[in-house]
Amino acid sequence: MAMAARLLRRTLLASEVGSRVLSTSRGLVRQAAYSTGRIVDVGQPTPQSHPELLADGEITPGISSEEYISRRKRLLEVMPEKSLAIIASADQQMMTDVVPYPFRQSGDYLYITGCTQPGGVAVLSEETGLCMFMPETDKEDVVWQGQTAGVEAAMDFFKADKAFPLSQLQKILPDMIERSKAVYHNVKTSSSSYKNLDAFRRASLNKKVKDLAHYTDELRWVKSKSEVKLMRESASIVSQSLLQTMLLSRTHREESQLAAKIEYECKMRGAQRMAFHPVVGGGANGSVIHYSRNDRKIKTGDLLLMDVGCEYHGYLSDLTRTWSPSGRFSPAQVKMLIKGFQELGILEKGKSVQYNYLNPTAIGHSLGMDIHDSVTLPKDKALEPGVVITIEPGVYIPPSPILNENAPERFRGIGIRIEDEVLVTETGHEVLTASVPKEVAHLTTLMSMGGGDAAAVDAHELRAACSS
Secondary structure, three states: OHHHHHHHHHHHHOOOOOOEEEEOOOOEEEEOOOOOOOOOOOOOOOOOOOOOOOOOOEEEOOEEHHHHHHHHHHHHHHOOOOEEEEEEOOOOOEOOOOOEOOOOOOHHHHHHHOOOOOOOEEEEEOOOEEEEEEOOOOHHHHHHHOOOOOHHHHHHOOOOOEEEEHHHHHHHHHHHHHHOOEEEEOHHHOOHHHHOOHHHHHHHHOOOEEEOHHHHHHHHHOOOHHHHHHHHHHHHHHHHHHHHHHHHOOOOOEHHHHHHHHHHHHHHOOOOEEOOOOEEEEHHHHHOOOOOOOOOEOOOOOOEEEEEOEEEOOEEOOEEEEEOOOOOOOHHHHHHHHOOHHHHOOOOOOOHHHHHHHOOOOOOOEOOOOOOOOOOOOOOOOOOOOOEEEEOOEEEEOOOOOOOOOOOHHHOOEEEEOEEEEEEOOOOEEEOOOOOOOOHHHHHHHHOHHHHOHHHOOHHHHHHHHHO
């Protein structure tokens, strides 16, 4: 009798039980309203398990179930009629044979579902609404890895319209693909769980399969008020953390020590992880744009370039400063920090090719749930309120020419980048990372504070030095 009851319950969970109506511009999507009120551990924080993080009605900190539902509605509205969106979670990467790396979710999957866990596939259409295929976890998995979200959590917590075990995907998804006029998926995070289906391969051969990022990048371009709040906090965390790391650099000159310091400070302030591996480039290492070794001792008189960012509940920050840990700048360093290439005689007017050698990067990028967010959008897309971008001018002159960089010897081995986050507002803009000094005078003042003891620096004194 108990077994029959469990089987009946599983059948009910995999079907629509009750419904709320979600309107789109072309029709109706029926949303399941099944709820047991019992789910607490779904493999990620909930308002019941982590009331200090999530308010009632939130699926992830700061983002409500209504906002996730609205995102799905908007995606259905912008996709062509009778389209099917397939969105896979990111793959779990393994550190050793049985121990995984800390998991980070795909931006699109998180944006649409709110699920921060690996293994799932979400399918969205006007006909079905949100259908989530969830990985199955046995008791042994729970012993080793902990609880994960299943079919019940998909319906009750993530507010899916339908939910099935992932093992049912091969039976259910092919028919959904066949009935659709177009199939959209994120090419960068595609999964073999559906790509190997005959129906998907046929759709691909018939030119029905297209990149979903064309639509999700557009939706993610402008941040909601909730998203802006999370991004502002992420920027605040990394700004405070970099200030403390800059102060420590006066006495601790190993790149590895400063990489450890920035990560410690970010996590102590509430970040879940770094947004990327910190760039801690002393001396000539600063001329390597994505330097990652962080294994050198910084010499007295060298500049130090640090490019860092953190993740705060799915939203990233990105900040770069270049300074002298000793607090003293050479004449060549000062000129590189405050003067332009043409003024220094490094670049002749009209010589754009030479400029590309000295700075092969873009002047900035969109920022959000990914460091390079909304990358499929045209580069000349107009900015609008709610957009967050970085502005990061830089110059990278290696000790000896690599790409025919033409620069006087006194500037060789110098890398400088200054990067800020900028929020476009209704009245102009807001620099989210403005609290971290970047002018030579302010950097010199900062590095002389506290007598070499970072802990002795008064917070009010620090703010005054950074804003004067």
